[in-house]
Amino acid sequence: MKRAGAYLAVVFAGLALGLGSALWLAGLWPARSTMAFGDVDVGGWRSDFAIGSEAADPYTRARVARHGLLALAKTEAVYFTRATDDAGAPLREGCSYRLAGGAMPAGWWSVTLYDGQSMLPANTDGALSIDAERAGGGAWSAVIAPKRPADGGLWISSKGAGTFDLTLRLYMPSPELLAKPNAALKPPRIERIACEGAA
Amino acid sequence: MKRWFGPLAVLLITAVAAHALALYLAPAVIMDRAMAALEARGVALHAFTTPQRVTPQTQSVVRSSPDLYYALCRYDLANPTARLAVRMGDWPDYQSLSFFDARTDNFAVLRGTGREIAVRLLPPGSAPEQGAIVSPTARGVILIRRLAPAAERFAAAAEAGKADACALDPVSR
Numbered sequence: 151m152k153r154a155g156a157y158l159a160v161v162f163a164g165l166a167l168g169l170g171s172a173l174w175l176a177g178l179w180p181a182r183s184t185m186a187f188g189d190v191d192v193g194g195w196r197s198d199f200a201i202g203s204e205a206a207d208p209y210t211r212a213r214v215a216r217h218g219l220l221a222l223a224k225t226e227a228v229y230f231t232r233a234t235d236d237a238g239a240p241l242r243e244g245c246s247y248r249l250a251g252g253a254m255p256a257g258w259w260s261v262t263l264y265d266g267q268s269m270l271p272a273n274t275d276g277a278l279s280i281d282a283e284r285a286g287g288g289a290w291s292a293v294i295a296p297k298r299p300a301d302g303g304l305w306i307s308s309k310g311a312g313t314f315d316l317t318l319r320l321y322m323p324s325p326e327l328l329a330k331p332n333a334a335l336k337p338p339r340i341e342r343i344a345c346e347g348a349a
Numbered sequence: 350m351k352r353w354f355g356p357l358a359v360l361l362i363t364a365v366a367a368h369a370l371a372l373y374l375a376p377a378v379i380m381d382r383a384m385a386a387l388e389a390r391g392v393a394l395h396a397f398t399t400p401q402r403v404t405p406q407t408q409s410v411v412r413s414s415p416d417l418y419y420a421l422c423r424y425d426l427a428n429p430t431a432r433l434a435v436r437m438g439d440w441p442d443y444q445s446l447s448f449f450d451a452r453t454d455n456f457a458v459l460r461g462t463g464r465e466i467a468v469r470l471l472p473p474g475s476a477p478e479q480g481a482i483v484s485p486t487a488r489g490v491i492l493i494r495r496l497a498p499a500a501e502r503f504a505a506a507a508e509a510g511k512a513d514a515c516a517l518d519p520v521s522r
Binding site: 156157160161163164165166167168169171172173208209211212219220221222223225226257258260262264267268269270271272273274278279281283284310317319321322 | 355356359360361362363364365366367368369370371372373375379380383403404405406408410411412413414415416443445447449452453455458460490492494496498
Protein backbone atom coordinates (compact mmCIF):
# COMPACT_ATOMS: atom_id res chain seq x y z
CA MET A 151 0.00 0.00 0.00
CA LYS A 152 2.81 2.36 0.92
CA ARG A 153 4.59 1.46 -2.30
CA ALA A 154 1.46 2.18 -4.37
CA GLY A 155 1.13 5.56 -2.73
CA ALA A 156 4.73 6.38 -3.54
CA TYR A 157 4.21 5.46 -7.20
CA LEU A 158 1.05 7.61 -7.32
CA ALA A 159 3.05 10.56 -6.00
CA VAL A 160 5.73 9.93 -8.63
CA VAL A 161 3.08 9.90 -11.39
CA PHE A 162 1.67 13.23 -10.21
CA ALA A 163 5.17 14.68 -10.02
CA GLY A 164 5.90 13.46 -13.55
CA LEU A 165 2.68 14.98 -14.88
CA ALA A 166 3.42 18.31 -13.21
CA LEU A 167 7.00 18.29 -14.48
CA GLY A 168 5.97 17.43 -18.05
CA LEU A 169 3.12 19.94 -18.17
CA GLY A 170 5.12 22.72 -16.56
CA SER A 171 8.14 22.23 -18.82
CA ALA A 172 5.92 22.19 -21.92
CA LEU A 173 4.17 25.42 -20.92
CA TRP A 174 7.50 27.04 -20.07
CA LEU A 175 9.33 26.04 -23.25
CA ALA A 176 6.34 26.94 -25.44
CA GLY A 177 6.07 30.39 -23.85
CA LEU A 178 2.65 29.63 -22.38
CA TRP A 179 3.73 30.10 -18.79
CA PRO A 180 2.21 33.37 -17.58
CA ALA A 181 5.59 34.96 -16.86
CA ARG A 182 6.92 34.11 -20.33
CA SER A 183 4.69 36.07 -22.65
CA THR A 184 7.07 37.47 -25.26
CA MET A 185 6.91 36.53 -28.92
CA ALA A 186 10.56 37.49 -29.43
CA PHE A 187 11.64 33.99 -30.38
CA GLY A 188 12.47 31.96 -33.46
CA ASP A 189 15.31 30.78 -35.60
CA VAL A 190 15.68 33.98 -37.61
CA ASP A 191 17.48 36.85 -35.89
CA VAL A 192 18.16 40.04 -37.80
CA GLY A 193 19.76 42.71 -35.63
CA GLY A 194 17.87 41.55 -32.53
CA TRP A 195 14.52 41.27 -34.34
CA ARG A 196 13.45 37.64 -34.16
CA SER A 197 11.08 35.61 -36.30
CA ASP A 198 10.17 32.06 -37.12
CA PHE A 199 9.41 31.65 -40.80
CA ALA A 200 7.53 28.41 -40.03
CA ILE A 201 4.71 30.42 -38.41
CA GLY A 202 1.32 29.47 -39.83
CA SER A 203 2.58 26.33 -41.55
CA GLU A 204 2.42 22.65 -40.70
CA ALA A 205 6.23 22.67 -40.66
CA ALA A 206 6.29 24.62 -37.39
CA ASP A 207 7.69 22.61 -34.48
CA PRO A 208 5.29 21.93 -31.60
CA TYR A 209 6.82 24.66 -29.43
CA THR A 210 6.41 27.27 -32.17
CA ARG A 211 2.86 26.10 -32.89
CA ALA A 212 1.85 26.39 -29.25
CA ARG A 213 3.53 29.77 -28.80
CA VAL A 214 2.02 31.24 -31.96
CA ALA A 215 -1.41 29.87 -31.04
CA ARG A 216 -1.20 31.82 -27.78
CA HIS A 217 0.54 35.00 -28.94
CA GLY A 218 0.06 35.18 -32.73
CA LEU A 219 -3.18 33.43 -33.52
CA LEU A 220 -4.32 33.70 -37.17
CA ALA A 221 -0.83 34.72 -38.35
CA LEU A 222 -0.20 34.27 -42.07
CA ALA A 223 2.30 31.86 -43.62
CA LYS A 224 5.60 33.37 -44.76
CA THR A 225 4.74 33.61 -48.44
CA GLU A 226 2.17 36.27 -47.54
CA ALA A 227 3.68 37.93 -44.48
CA VAL A 228 6.54 37.56 -42.02
CA TYR A 229 6.53 38.86 -38.47
CA PHE A 230 9.58 40.01 -36.52
CA THR A 231 9.38 40.82 -32.81
CA ARG A 232 11.78 42.66 -30.56
CA ALA A 233 11.51 43.18 -26.80
CA THR A 234 14.78 45.01 -26.08
CA ASP A 235 16.44 48.26 -27.15
CA ASP A 236 19.79 48.49 -28.94
CA ALA A 237 21.59 48.29 -25.57
CA GLY A 238 19.80 45.06 -24.71
CA ALA A 239 17.50 46.48 -22.01
CA PRO A 240 13.81 45.45 -21.96
CA LEU A 241 11.45 47.94 -23.59
CA ARG A 242 9.28 49.62 -20.98
CA GLU A 243 6.74 52.37 -20.62
CA GLY A 244 8.97 54.37 -18.26
CA CYS A 245 11.47 55.11 -21.05
CA SER A 246 11.27 56.89 -24.40
CA TYR A 247 12.92 55.53 -27.54
CA ARG A 248 13.78 56.57 -31.06
CA LEU A 249 12.82 53.97 -33.66
CA ALA A 250 14.60 54.57 -36.97
CA GLY A 251 14.89 52.73 -40.25
CA GLY A 252 14.54 52.89 -44.01
CA ALA A 253 12.89 51.07 -46.90
CA MET A 254 11.93 47.43 -46.29
CA PRO A 255 12.04 44.45 -48.69
CA ALA A 256 8.26 44.02 -48.74
CA GLY A 257 5.15 45.43 -50.39
CA TRP A 258 3.98 47.01 -47.14
CA TRP A 259 5.26 47.08 -43.57
CA SER A 260 4.22 48.27 -40.13
CA VAL A 261 5.59 48.40 -36.58
CA THR A 262 3.04 47.90 -33.78
CA LEU A 263 3.46 48.02 -30.00
CA TYR A 264 1.99 45.21 -27.83
CA ASP A 265 1.92 44.83 -24.07
CA GLY A 266 3.05 41.80 -22.06
CA GLN A 267 -0.21 40.02 -22.83
CA SER A 268 0.26 40.45 -26.60
CA MET A 269 -2.57 42.99 -26.69
CA LEU A 270 -2.61 46.61 -27.82
CA PRO A 271 -1.95 48.83 -24.78
CA ALA A 272 -5.06 50.17 -23.08
CA ASN A 273 -4.87 53.82 -24.09
CA THR A 274 -6.89 56.14 -26.31
CA ASP A 275 -3.98 57.98 -27.92
CA GLY A 276 -4.68 56.61 -31.42
CA ALA A 277 -0.94 56.06 -31.92
CA LEU A 278 -0.58 52.30 -31.87
CA SER A 279 1.70 51.83 -34.87
CA ILE A 280 3.50 53.35 -37.81
CA ASP A 281 3.46 51.93 -41.32
CA ALA A 282 5.06 52.30 -44.75
CA GLU A 283 2.52 54.87 -45.90
CA ARG A 284 3.00 57.18 -42.94
CA ALA A 285 6.79 56.72 -42.90
CA GLY A 286 7.30 57.37 -46.62
CA GLY A 287 9.71 55.59 -48.92
CA GLY A 288 13.12 56.57 -47.54
CA ALA A 289 14.73 56.98 -44.13
CA TRP A 290 12.29 57.58 -41.29
CA SER A 291 12.22 57.84 -37.51
CA ALA A 292 9.52 57.73 -34.85
CA VAL A 293 9.38 58.29 -31.11
CA ILE A 294 8.05 55.63 -28.74
CA ALA A 295 6.91 57.30 -25.52
CA PRO A 296 3.88 57.57 -23.24
CA LYS A 297 3.37 61.21 -24.29
CA ARG A 298 3.11 62.77 -27.75
CA PRO A 299 6.46 64.34 -28.79
CA ALA A 300 6.47 68.12 -29.09
CA ASP A 301 7.85 68.11 -32.63
CA GLY A 302 4.68 66.50 -34.03
CA GLY A 303 6.65 63.72 -35.74
CA LEU A 304 5.76 60.03 -36.00
CA TRP A 305 4.79 58.61 -32.61
CA ILE A 306 3.90 55.25 -31.10
CA SER A 307 2.30 55.61 -27.68
CA SER A 308 3.54 53.31 -24.92
CA LYS A 309 1.02 54.67 -22.40
CA GLY A 310 -0.40 51.81 -20.35
CA ALA A 311 1.92 49.25 -21.98
CA GLY A 312 4.16 48.38 -19.00
CA THR A 313 6.93 46.16 -20.36
CA PHE A 314 6.24 45.82 -24.08
CA ASP A 315 7.52 44.53 -27.40
CA LEU A 316 7.32 45.64 -31.02
CA THR A 317 6.12 43.58 -33.97
CA LEU A 318 7.43 44.38 -37.44
CA ARG A 319 5.01 43.08 -40.10
CA LEU A 320 6.36 42.64 -43.62
CA TYR A 321 3.54 41.88 -46.04
CA MET A 322 4.29 40.52 -49.53
CA PRO A 323 7.92 39.84 -48.54
CA SER A 324 10.52 39.76 -51.31
CA PRO A 325 11.99 36.34 -52.24
CA GLU A 326 15.38 37.64 -51.09
CA LEU A 327 14.01 38.35 -47.62
CA LEU A 328 12.69 34.80 -47.30
CA ALA A 329 15.91 33.27 -48.65
CA LYS A 330 18.52 35.46 -46.91
CA PRO A 331 16.86 37.62 -44.25
CA ASN A 332 20.12 38.91 -42.79
CA ALA A 333 21.28 40.17 -46.17
CA ALA A 334 17.95 41.54 -47.37
CA LEU A 335 16.57 43.26 -44.27
CA LYS A 336 17.99 46.29 -42.53
CA PRO A 337 15.70 46.34 -39.49
CA PRO A 338 14.72 49.42 -37.47
CA ARG A 339 17.08 50.52 -34.71
CA ILE A 340 15.74 51.21 -31.21
CA GLU A 341 17.74 53.86 -29.38
CA ARG A 342 16.80 54.68 -25.78
CA ILE A 343 16.37 58.46 -25.38
CA ALA A 344 15.64 58.75 -21.65
CA CYS A 345 14.00 56.99 -18.72
CA GLU A 346 11.86 58.28 -15.86
CA GLY A 347 13.95 59.03 -12.80
CA ALA A 348 17.26 58.70 -14.66
CA ALA A 349 19.85 61.35 -13.95
CA MET B 350 19.98 1.78 -5.52
CA LYS B 351 17.90 -0.68 -7.52
CA ARG B 352 14.70 0.30 -5.72
CA TRP B 353 14.88 3.79 -7.31
CA PHE B 354 14.88 2.50 -10.90
CA GLY B 355 11.14 1.86 -10.95
CA PRO B 356 10.01 5.23 -9.59
CA LEU B 357 12.56 7.09 -11.73
CA ALA B 358 11.37 5.29 -14.86
CA VAL B 359 7.74 6.11 -14.04
CA LEU B 360 8.65 9.76 -13.39
CA LEU B 361 10.49 10.02 -16.70
CA ILE B 362 7.77 8.33 -18.74
CA THR B 363 4.91 10.36 -17.26
CA ALA B 364 6.87 13.62 -17.61
CA VAL B 365 7.71 12.98 -21.27
CA ALA B 366 4.13 11.87 -22.02
CA ALA B 367 2.60 14.89 -20.29
CA HIS B 368 5.07 17.21 -22.05
CA ALA B 369 4.30 15.82 -25.51
CA LEU B 370 0.55 15.69 -24.92
CA ALA B 371 0.42 19.29 -23.68
CA LEU B 372 2.31 20.53 -26.75
CA TYR B 373 0.13 18.46 -29.09
CA LEU B 374 -3.14 19.65 -27.59
CA ALA B 375 -2.22 23.30 -26.91
CA PRO B 376 -2.92 24.78 -30.39
CA ALA B 377 -6.30 23.04 -30.71
CA VAL B 378 -7.33 24.01 -27.18
CA ILE B 379 -6.26 27.62 -27.71
CA MET B 380 -7.99 27.76 -31.11
CA ASP B 381 -11.14 26.27 -29.58
CA ARG B 382 -11.13 28.92 -26.87
CA ALA B 383 -10.45 31.63 -29.44
CA MET B 384 -13.37 30.46 -31.59
CA ALA B 385 -15.63 30.47 -28.55
CA ALA B 386 -14.45 33.99 -27.75
CA LEU B 387 -15.08 35.09 -31.34
CA GLU B 388 -18.57 33.60 -31.17
CA ALA B 389 -19.19 35.44 -27.90
CA ARG B 390 -18.07 38.65 -29.63
CA GLY B 391 -20.62 38.14 -32.40
CA VAL B 392 -18.46 36.55 -35.14
CA ALA B 393 -21.05 34.55 -37.04
CA LEU B 394 -20.99 30.98 -38.27
CA HIS B 395 -20.99 30.88 -42.08
CA ALA B 396 -21.07 34.64 -42.54
CA PHE B 397 -18.48 37.41 -42.57
CA THR B 398 -19.00 39.71 -39.63
CA THR B 399 -18.68 43.41 -40.36
CA PRO B 400 -15.70 44.38 -38.23
CA GLN B 401 -14.97 47.36 -36.07
CA ARG B 402 -11.62 49.06 -36.53
CA VAL B 403 -9.04 47.40 -34.25
CA THR B 404 -8.36 49.51 -31.16
CA PRO B 405 -7.38 48.62 -27.59
CA GLN B 406 -11.08 48.75 -26.78
CA THR B 407 -12.33 46.50 -29.63
CA GLN B 408 -9.49 43.95 -30.04
CA SER B 409 -10.56 40.31 -29.71
CA VAL B 410 -7.53 38.41 -31.06
CA VAL B 411 -3.95 38.74 -29.81
CA ARG B 412 -1.59 40.88 -31.90
CA SER B 413 -4.23 42.27 -34.22
CA SER B 414 -2.98 45.11 -36.42
CA PRO B 415 -4.70 48.49 -36.11
CA ASP B 416 -3.73 49.14 -39.76
CA LEU B 417 -5.78 46.30 -41.23
CA TYR B 418 -9.45 45.61 -41.82
CA TYR B 419 -10.24 42.09 -40.57
CA ALA B 420 -13.45 40.27 -41.51
CA LEU B 421 -13.91 36.86 -39.90
CA CYS B 422 -16.12 33.91 -40.72
CA ARG B 423 -16.29 30.78 -38.56
CA TYR B 424 -17.09 27.55 -40.34
CA ASP B 425 -18.21 24.06 -39.39
CA LEU B 426 -18.13 21.44 -42.15
CA ALA B 427 -18.92 18.42 -39.98
CA ASN B 428 -21.53 17.42 -42.56
CA PRO B 429 -19.51 15.65 -45.30
CA THR B 430 -21.82 16.99 -48.02
CA ALA B 431 -21.38 20.61 -46.92
CA ARG B 432 -19.93 23.15 -49.37
CA LEU B 433 -18.99 26.65 -48.22
CA ALA B 434 -19.05 29.36 -50.89
CA VAL B 435 -16.55 32.11 -50.05
CA ARG B 436 -16.17 35.40 -51.90
CA MET B 437 -13.83 38.32 -51.26
CA GLY B 438 -15.00 41.53 -52.95
CA ASP B 439 -12.82 43.85 -55.00
CA TRP B 440 -10.42 46.19 -53.18
CA PRO B 441 -7.85 48.39 -54.96
CA ASP B 442 -5.13 47.92 -52.34
CA TYR B 443 -3.65 44.86 -50.62
CA GLN B 444 -6.17 42.23 -49.52
CA SER B 445 -5.99 38.51 -48.80
CA LEU B 446 -8.33 35.65 -48.04
CA SER B 447 -6.79 33.20 -45.57
CA PHE B 448 -8.01 29.91 -44.13
CA PHE B 449 -7.07 28.52 -40.68
CA ASP B 450 -7.91 25.04 -39.45
CA ALA B 451 -8.74 23.91 -35.92
CA ARG B 452 -5.01 23.43 -35.18
CA THR B 453 -4.19 27.03 -36.22
CA ASP B 454 -2.49 26.05 -39.50
CA ASN B 455 -2.85 28.66 -42.24
CA PHE B 456 -3.64 25.99 -44.85
CA ALA B 457 -4.47 28.37 -47.71
CA VAL B 458 -4.08 32.05 -48.53
CA LEU B 459 -5.21 33.84 -51.69
CA ARG B 460 -4.01 37.35 -52.44
CA GLY B 461 -6.57 39.51 -54.23
CA THR B 462 -5.13 42.99 -54.63
CA GLY B 463 -7.37 44.83 -57.11
CA ARG B 464 -9.69 41.91 -57.84
CA GLU B 465 -12.50 39.76 -56.51
CA ILE B 466 -11.90 36.13 -55.52
CA ALA B 467 -14.46 33.34 -55.22
CA VAL B 468 -13.69 29.83 -53.98
CA ARG B 469 -15.47 26.86 -52.39
CA LEU B 470 -14.34 25.24 -49.13
CA LEU B 471 -14.90 21.49 -48.82
CA PRO B 472 -14.98 19.21 -45.73
CA PRO B 473 -11.94 17.11 -44.75
CA GLY B 474 -11.41 14.07 -46.95
CA SER B 475 -13.23 15.55 -49.96
CA ALA B 476 -11.95 14.82 -53.45
CA PRO B 477 -10.12 17.79 -54.99
CA GLU B 478 -12.27 20.01 -57.22
CA GLN B 479 -11.47 22.86 -59.58
CA GLY B 480 -11.92 26.17 -57.75
CA ALA B 481 -12.18 24.49 -54.35
CA ILE B 482 -10.00 24.08 -51.25
CA VAL B 483 -10.26 21.08 -48.92
CA SER B 484 -10.18 21.97 -45.22
CA PRO B 485 -7.92 19.70 -43.12
CA THR B 486 -10.37 19.91 -40.19
CA ALA B 487 -14.15 20.29 -39.98
CA ARG B 488 -14.00 23.56 -38.06
CA GLY B 489 -11.93 26.65 -38.64
CA VAL B 490 -11.82 30.35 -39.39
CA ILE B 491 -11.66 32.34 -42.63
CA LEU B 492 -10.13 35.78 -42.50
CA ILE B 493 -10.11 38.65 -44.96
CA ARG B 494 -7.42 41.28 -44.44
CA ARG B 495 -7.52 44.63 -46.22
CA LEU B 496 -4.87 47.31 -45.90
CA ALA B 497 -6.67 50.23 -44.22
CA PRO B 498 -4.34 52.26 -42.00
CA ALA B 499 -6.61 55.32 -41.67
CA ALA B 500 -10.23 55.80 -40.58
CA GLU B 501 -11.46 56.82 -44.02
CA ARG B 502 -9.70 53.87 -45.65
CA PHE B 503 -11.27 51.58 -43.09
CA ALA B 504 -14.71 52.98 -43.93
CA ALA B 505 -14.02 52.34 -47.62
CA ALA B 506 -12.87 48.79 -46.82
CA ALA B 507 -16.09 48.21 -44.91
CA GLU B 508 -18.03 49.40 -47.97
CA ALA B 509 -16.04 46.96 -50.14
CA GLY B 510 -16.82 44.28 -47.56
CA LYS B 511 -20.47 44.36 -48.54
CA ALA B 512 -19.47 42.22 -51.52
CA ASP B 513 -17.85 39.58 -49.26
CA ALA B 514 -19.71 36.30 -48.72
CA CYS B 515 -19.27 33.15 -46.64
CA ALA B 516 -22.29 30.86 -46.85
CA LEU B 517 -23.20 27.21 -47.17
CA ASP B 518 -24.27 26.25 -50.68
CA PRO B 519 -28.03 25.64 -50.66
CA VAL B 520 -27.56 22.01 -51.78
CA SER B 521 -25.44 21.27 -48.72
CA ARG B 522 -27.59 22.83 -46.03
